[in-house]
Amino acid sequence: MFGFAMSTRVRVCRHVAGRKSGLAMALQSRQSLLRMVRGVGVLIPGTSHSQVTERFQWSVPEVYNIGTDVCDRWAATDPDRLALIEVADNGYGPEARTSFARLKELSDRFANVLAGLGLVRTRDGVPGDRVAILLSQRLETAVAHIAAFKGGHISLPLFTLFGPEALLHRLRDSGARVLVTDRASLAVIAAIRADLPALEHIFLVDGLPDGPADASLHDLAAELAATSPEFTPVRTRADDPAVIIYTSGTTGNPKGALHAHRVLLGHLPGVEISHDFLPAPDDLFWTPADWAWIGGLFDVLLPALHHGIPVVACRFGKFSATAAHDLIRRFGVRNAFLPPTAMKLMKADPASRDWSLDMRSVASGGETLGTELLDWGRKALGVTINEFYGQTECNMIVSSCGALEPPVPGVMGRPVPGHRVDVIGPDGAVLGADAEGAIAVLAPDPVMFLGYWNNPQATEEKFVTGPEGRWLVTGDRGVRRADGRLRFVGRDDDVISSGGYRIGPAEIEDCLLGHPAVQMAGVVGQPDPIRGEIVAAFITLAPGHDPSEPLRLDIADHVRKRLAAYEFPRAIHFIDDMPVTTTGKIIRARLRDMFAKGGPA
Template identity: 60%
Template structure:
C-alpha cells in the first residue's frame, strides 16, 4: 500500500513491492475480509429506481464457495485438481462470466479464482461472433450468464465443443441450468487453491480495432500490480468513508481490476449499477443519492455528464475521480473541479500492463497536456522501438515498461509470436512496448502523442491526434471528436476531424469553417483540421475509445473519391 509522503519522489523511494510467492486473488478479495470483519459491506447492488441492497464479505464467501462446489461437481477443474500428469504448468479450466455489474458477477469471478480456474470476463453487448471467438479461442468449459446471454449461446452451442456447463441467473433452459438451483444445497465451505502469484488467473481479450482480439493472460499477481496505480490515481485510496463506483463494465480491465477487485482487496464498498441506458443525469443522481466518494469515469462518460444542463446544482463533493483511455483536456478537468468537487486524475495503461502512469492532485502531480508520471514501482521510458534505448528528453518515441513487473501480463493466449513481438531488448533489459507514442519532459511527465498508427505525418510535421481532439472539444458545438490523417498528394496527409455535434447544433459549411478556425487560432497552423466532417455517430470500442481505424478508412475512401473525380 502506498504511503503518502511530501513529494512524489519521496513516495516512490518509500515504495517496495510485496508480492508473496503464494497468493490467490479470490481469497484476498473475499475470504480474507470474511475472516477479519464478516459483516463488512462488500457490494451495494443498486436498482433502476436507486433502491439498493447490500452484501457482506461473509455473504460473498458463502455464495462463492457454493458456486465453486457446484462447478466442481459438474466436472470443472481448477489447476489444483488437474491430473498429476499435467505438471506444474497445467492451467485450470476457463470459466466465462457473461453478466453485467451484479453480485453474481463478483461471485462468479471469486469462485473461479478460488478453484484455481481462469476467469474470462465477457461483455454483455458482445454479438455472437465476438463470443464465439473468445470462447473457442480460450477453450472455455463453463460460463455463467443471464437470459440474454443464453439466447446468444444457444445459436453457438454446436460450434463450442469445449463448453460443457452453462448456468443462468435467470433460470433453466434447454441445456442450461438455473444458477440458484445449482448452488442451493452446496456446502458453504471450500478451501481455495494455494496458487502461486504467477499462476494464470484472468484472461482478458483486448478491445482491438482490427483483427481478432488477443487474449491477455494475467497471473494472480496482477491485482497486487494494480494497487499502486489505483491508490495514487484516487489520492491515496483508501480513506475513511470511501465508496467506489464506475460505469465501466466489469467485463473490462477498467471495471474489474481498476475498481471492483482493488476495492474489495481494501475492504471498500463497491456500488454495482446496471444502466439500461447510460445518461449524464442518471450518473449524477447515483453519485448524489448513494454518497459515492470515488469513481473511475471514462472520458466518454465525463463528456456525456458535461452535457447536462445546470449539472453544478447537484452539489456533489467527491474525494477522487480517475479517468483514462483518452486525453481529457483542460476544459474537462476544470468542469470536474466545478461539478464533482475534485481534480480528475488521469492515468494510463492497457490490458497487458495497466495503471502504470498517473497524475495525483494530492501530490500536486498534475500538468495539463500530460498523463502524469510513472506510478511508484513501475519503470517507464520513452524508447527507440528498434534498439530499446531511451530517447533523449523531449523527443518522441515508443512508451515502454521494463520487465519484470507485477502488473504485466504473462503472455498472449495461444499466440507466442504476438507475445515476442510485444517486447524489445535494450541495454537495460526487456521492455514491453505499449504500442503508443509519447514524449517525456525535463520533469519526468509523460505526454501521450498517439498510437503508433494514429500519429499523422503532414508536410514534415508529426501531429498527435489527442491535442487536436482536446482543442475541438472546447468548442461548444462539439460533443465527440476523432482526428485522423487524410491522404494528400502535396502534404502526405492533412488533419481530418470527424465530429458528432452537440444537441442544438446543425451541420453547415459555416460551422465547418468556424471549427477549423477555432483550432487554428489556438494550436498551430500545421495542426488545424483542413477537413471537417460531421457524422451521426462516433465509432467507439465497447470501452469507450474512439476507433480511429474506422475514421481512417473513411478518410482514405474520401481521398480516393477525390482523386477519381479529378
C-alpha cells in the same frame, strides 16, 4: 497453448523503486505486508511523488490468491462489512446490499459446484479450465470471478453487448468449459453453440427457460442452495494463471491477455495514486465501465474489495449523464472511474454546470485529458480528475495525482511507484528527454501479463530487448519530458504526418471540445496529395446545433487561434455517432476507413 513472457515472472519482494540495504528492504517488505493485511494502502502518502516512490516496496507473496484476498480476508476479520450495493433500473430501482460474509458463502458454494463438475485446476503454472462470465455489473458477476479464483480456475470476463461473432471468437479461442450468464444472452449463445465443443455447462442467474430440458443448462440459484457453503481454496502461487481478458481488438482479432494472480497486487499502486491514496474513511466506488473489461474489473471492483471499500453495481442500459449524477448523489459515491466517453457526455449536459458534487477522487484513462475536462471536473465533481495510463497487457503504470501536484493538461503523469516506464527507440535504448519514441515498460513487473493465450508469436513480438533489459512495448508513442512526466502522442498508427510535421490527435481533440457546439471529436490524418496528410476532425454536435458551413469554419478557426497553425483541422466532418470501444476509446481506425470507402457520408 499460450505464449508465456517468461521474463515477466516476479520474484517475491522484488524491489524496483530504488536501491536500499538488505535490512531496510526486509523491514519495508514486512511493513508493506502488514499494511496489506490491515486493509491499508500499499503506498505511504507523502509530500511529493519522489518521496512516495522512494518509500514503496513490492511485496508479492509466493502463495497468493485473488479470491481469498478480496473476499475471505475481510469475511474473517469483519464479516458484516459492506462489500456490494446492487441497484437496478439505471440506478433508480431498489437496492440490495451484500456483506463480505455473504460474498464468501456464495463464492464458496459456487467453487464447490465447479469442483463437482471435475474442472481442472491450475497446477505448477499450467492453466486450469476456463470459466466464462457473460454478465453485467451484479452480485453474481463478482461471485463467479471469486469462485473461479478460489477454485484454481481461470476466469474469462465477457461483455454483454458482444454479438455472436465476438462471443464465438473468445469462447472458442479460450476453450471455456463453463459459462455463467442470463437468459437474455443465452439466445445469442444458442446461435453459436454448435461451434463451441468445449462448452459443457451454462449456469443461468435468472432461472431456466421454458422448453425442452437441456442437461447442460443449470439454475445457478438452485445449484448454490443445494451445495455446501464450506470450501477450502486452492493454494495458488502468485505467478499462477488467473484470468484471461481479451483486448478490445481495434487492430485485428482480439487477443487473450493471460494474467497471473499477482496482477491485482500489481494494480494496487496505480489505483491508489490515481485516487489520491486509498483507502480513506467513507470511500465508496462506482464506475459505468463494465466489469467485463480490465478497467471495470481491476481498476475498480477487485481493488476496492481488496481495500474493504464498498462498490455500487449498476449497469446502465444506455449511459445517461442525469442518471449518473443521481446515482452519485443517492449513494454518496466518493470514488469513481469515469471513462472519457462518459465524462464527455456528462460535460455536454448543460445541467452539469450546477451539479457541485463533493466527490473525493475521480480517475480516468483511455484518452488524454485536456484543460476543458479538467476544468469541468473541478466545477461539477469537486475534484481534480487524475489521468492514468495502461493497457490490458500491462495496466495502471502511469498516473497523475492531484494530491501531490497539479496536473499538466495534455500530459499523462508520472510512472506509478514500482513500475519502470520510459520512452525507447527501435533498438530498445532509452531516449533522452523530449524525444518521441515508443512507450515501454521494463520487465519483470507484477502487473505485466504472462502472455497471449494461444499466440506465442504475438507474445514475443510485444517485447524488445535493449541495454537495460527486456521491454514490453505498448504500441503507443510518447515523450518523456525533462520533469519526468510522460506525454502521450498517439498510437503508432494514430500519429499524423502533415507537411513534415508529426501531429498527435489528443491535443487537437481537447481543443475542439472547448467549442460550445462540439460534443465529441475524433482526429485522424486524411490523405492529401500535397501534404501527405491533413488534419481531419470528425465531430458529433452538442444538442441545439446543426451542421453548416459557417459552423465548420468557426470550429476550424477555434483551433487555429489556440494551437499551432499546422494543427488546425483543414477538413471537418459532422457525423451522427462517434465510433468508440466499449471502454470509451475513440476507434480512429474506423474514421480512417471512411476515406478508404470514398469519404464520410
